[in-house]
Amino acid sequence: MKFAVSKEERYVSIEPEEQNLTASFAPALKTEFVLLSNEGYRNIICDLSSTNYVDSSGLSCFLVGDRICNEKGGKFVICNPSKSVLQLLELSQLTSILNVTSTRSEAVDLVLLNELERDLRD
Secondary structure, three states: OOEEEEEOOOOEEEEEOOOEEOOOOHHHHHHHHHHHHHOOOOOEEEEOOOOOEEOHHHHHHHHHHHHHHHHOOOOEEEEOOOHHHHHHHHHOOHHHOOEEEOOHHHHHHHHHHHHHHHHHHO
């Protein structure tokens, strides 16, 4: 599976370059989330601009990413989901668990707001 990865100071953005996020690609994405976390990133934005379909393995990836970020006090945000992916997230009730935004800009704002709140607490 190919990814476009953009590393910023406070977050990393990863965009799977696959139209279908299925069982054949899910392990690579989970591994990438773990590697990014091990590099010290606690905030991950998963940009689904290129993805039109997600199966249960793909949904599992999102839950893994969310858990990894939550354990480090960060945020995992999905942005730019297609209509069908958003419907699947809603149907599976994952929109109540995961952070989902319609644009990358909103995702960045959500992450930076979380970082600001974290800095103020510390």
